[in-house]
Amino acid sequence: MPRAGEVDLAVAGGADGAYALGKLTSVVLDALADGATARGGPLPDGGPTAVAERLRAACAPVLPERGTGAEEALRTVVRAVAEGAADPAHPWCAAHLHCPPLAVAAAADLAAAALNPSMDSWDQAPAAAVLEQDVTAALADLVYPGRAAADALVTSGGTESNLVALLLARERARAAGAATVRVVCGANAHHSVRRAAWLLDLPEPVTVAAPGGRLDPDAVDRALARTTGPALVVATAGTTDEGLVDPLPELGSVAARHGAELHVDAAYGGPLLFSERLAPRLDGLTAATSVTFDLHKLGWQPVAAGVLAVADGAALAPLALRADYLNADDDGEAGLPDLLGRSIRTTRRPDVLKVAATLRALGRDGLGALVEHCVDAAHAFAALVDAHPRLRRRPGDIGISTVLFRPTAADAAAPADGDALVAEVRRRLLTEGRAVVGRAVAEDADGTRRLWLKATLLHPRAAGEDLAGLLDLVAATAARTSTTHPQEPEGPR
């Protein structure tokens, strides 16, 4: 067994670190390729028990008495995790807003890990802090074009962005002398909105109807008329399941009429702004006080890459905080920038580095083209579903890049059995390692809420046609799935 040698104990940074890192990175890249080859599909076969057994056979014990050395450890662990991965780089891994990261972003993330700037004080991140300032300014300008006061924060994702947005709204309400703020959101809002209200101890959010998946401005109007005190309307631009965009201009007017504020959760849809053709779908966005958007969905960043943009940077003041070891008054007076108020976290990864590399490499044009590709791929995929004799698409608009559909065999069964068949087809595809498709409950043409399979097209290269085979697989799987006697998942292929 190799002894802990030079490479095992090498640090990643500095000029020497680059040498050790290069050596180990080549081990990692080989292990990634080996693992993907061994998997041979979008996810491992055999289901949870088989995956756990394979992983443990390779990686146990996870804390050995004596180490195996860096190269062996990387070869073993990386290969095992890659072999057992649900790999969004495979076109048939299309369930969630789980993107295949661009290689340029993943490579930049390696630099972030090696340099390890922590974004909570200038003396841990002198240049990274400047980069973050400029990237957030550019992203704020993307959301609020030409508005000099606009600003943006880097967050860990939509959940944190929504939490901070509600926190800032509550603090504005308190500053105005109110006890709290009342959230008014749609039945279609992301669960993180209600969870944020719970975490912040806000009153129970008023949930407003969202017929057809979009928030109804008249219903918001009525809800606001019944609400006393400060209110925050939370709209969604790109619902997670259907990619639907709430009517932002109408919601902006309704909120303004009642003196309420508007927050838009554009975690999914925000990057439409990169495309000249698609940006108009977000018309009305600039009426929002704050906007959530993610770059680890449409944006092709490795997790995490979230953004919260605010129309007026002064809104961020409540996040300011003094901690003598990070931002002492005299350091500030002497000119050291204060970064602590840029997040609710303290130690914080420089997620901006991969974002900066991606923005520079692709430009707004390049990113816009990738977003357009996904939107076009969803339409092509929908057309394939429509043409398929044994599948049916959910009637209605295609949102951004998700398509809901189900086997017609599910319609022949009693409603509960039909939904059970849809669920069973999805699980079979998963446990057999054939495809990762999502599930969503949504209204059918007759108003009944049914279970659908969901394809989320987020692959920046794969075309809708790459999923044609997936449709035949879904139909064939439905044909051999009985609803009355759901079969046990089969063993390995």
Ligand SMILES: *Cc1c(COP(=O)(O)O)cnc(C)c1O
């Ligand atoms: C994904 C998503 C979120 C949550 O974002 P995370 O990055 O997963 O924390 C919030 N809102 C919407 C609409 C989303 O699609």
